[in-house]
Amino acid sequence: MDNVRPSLDLVRSVTDEQVLRALMHRRRLTRAELALTVGISKPTAGESVRRLTERGLVADTGERTPGGRGRGRVGSYYALAPALGTALAVVIAPEGIVAEAVDVYGDTVARAGRPAVPGRVAAAFAEVAAEIDAAAAPVRVAVVSAADPVDRTTGRLVHLPDSPFLVGELDPAAVLHGAGQVIVDNDVNWAARAEGRDLRDFAYLYLGEGLGCAIVNDGEVRRGHSGLTGEIAHLLTEGPGGRAVNFIELFGELGLRRPGSTAIDGPRLRATPAAHPAVATAVGGVIAAVVALADPQEVVIGGSWGPALIDDIRAVTGRAPRPVAVRAATVTADPVLTGVRGEALDRLRALVIG
Numbered sequence: 001m002d003n004v005r006p007s008l009d010l011v012r013s014v015t016d017e018q019v020l021r022a023l024m025h026r027r028r029l030t031r032a033e034l035a036l037t038v039g040i041s042k043p044t045a046g047e048s049v050r051r052l053t054e055r056g057l058v059a060d061t062g063e064r065t066p067g068g069r070g071r072g073r074v075g076s077y078y079a080l081a082p083a084l085g086t087a088l089a090v091v092i093a094p095e096g097i098v099a100e101a102v103d104v105y106g107d108t109v110a111r112a113g114r115p116a117v118p119g120r121v122a123a124a125f126a127e128v129a130a131e132i133d134a135a136a137a138p139v140r141v142a143v144v145s146a147a148d149p150v151d152r153t154t155g156r157l158v159h160l161p162d163s164p165f166l167v168g169e170l171d172p173a174a175v176l177h178g179a180g181q182v183i184v185d186n187d188v189n190w191a192a193r194a195e196g197r198d199l200r201d202f203a204y205l206y207l208g209e210g211l212g213c214a215i216v217n218d219g220e221v222r223r224g225h226s227g228l229t230g231e232i233a234h235l236l237t238e239g240p241g242g243r244a245v246n247f248i249e250l251f252g253e254l255g256l257r258r259p260g261s262t263a264i265d266g267p268r269l270r271a272t273p274a275a276h277p278a279v280a281t282a283v284g285g286v287i288a289a290v291v292a293l294a295d296p297q298e299v300v301i302g303g304s305w306g307p308a309l310i311d312d313i314r315a316v317t318g319r320a321p322r323p324v325a326v327r328a329a330t331v332t333a334d335p336v337l338t339g340v341r342g343e344a345l346d347r348l349r350a351l352v353i354g
């Protein structure tokens with residue numbers, strides 16, 4: 001009998017997880033519908049609903065199926081309990097700070113935003129978090145993106161030379177101390193997660209006002225010892241005349257920096273076809289380095305101006321000793337927020353099931 005109890009508990013646990021997942025995707029089901037959806041007997045479904053209701057994870061919605069008077073028994077609809085909480089998804093970018101509360105169904109139930117004014121980003125971040133907290137159910141997990149390098153151990157933003165969007169000292173976990181689990185990463189890694197939820201090995205090259213790269217290997221974003229994998233701005237590549245140049249410095253030489261800033265002027269770059277061959281050659285040198293070190297199956301080009309130069313970039317990479325497939329990103333509408341929101345939802349659901 002000692003071996004029977006652990007096995008029975010495991011079966012119940014697996015069944016309860018299947019029921020929870022079914023309700024996450026179907027929103028409300030009767031016990032008979034749960035049995036059919038999960039592939040279990042009606043009594044087993046009923047027992048699972050009873051256990052989950054006692055644990056506060058599932059609730060009777062009060063809705064009933066048509067029935068009675070010869071039309072069969074009336075069925076009760078069950079759904080996930082309203083008090084399961086939400087996940088907070090936050091993007092800190094030059095364009096502003098955006099925060100969303102996502103429920104376990106993946107619906108955005110609250111949204112707030114503030115300008116990313118230099119010197120008060122931390123204060124604005126705290127304000128949007130407080131606004132979301134007041135408008136939504138309790139936040140159980142928070143996922144944050146910052147348009148700056150992020151220290152892997154502390155989650156704090158890191159200053160690197162030529163980081164155009166440094167928002168100052170910011171510790172997202174400290175600001176969100178009441179939000180439970182807090183996950184922080186840089187924007188390029190989140191964009192790569194949005195692009196490659198079904199991809200196992202690729203590199204995501206972000207070419208916009210800033211420069212960055214995410215390396216995905218075996219389905220995981222590789223962050224390195226301190227979290228700075230993919231900081232390619234100072235990578236040596238090929239410049240005009242075949243000479244070596246730091247990647248970021250090329251744009252200054254070509255007059256493609258924003259005045260008084262280290263940010264790349266994307267509109268000017270796109271409107272200057274004469275600069276495209278030199279930029280594509282430099283990008284090709286960066287891709288060659290990434291291929292040599294990370295061996296990706298393909299390279300995805302994202303960002304505000306990178307996809308516009310995809311043909312020029314392919315022409316350069318096609319002549320490389322180790323050519324690799326290069327394509328433009330397919331997630332083009334808010335890729336960073338898409339990646340953050342997806343991770344927030346996954347983690348909230350894992351907490352509920354766990």
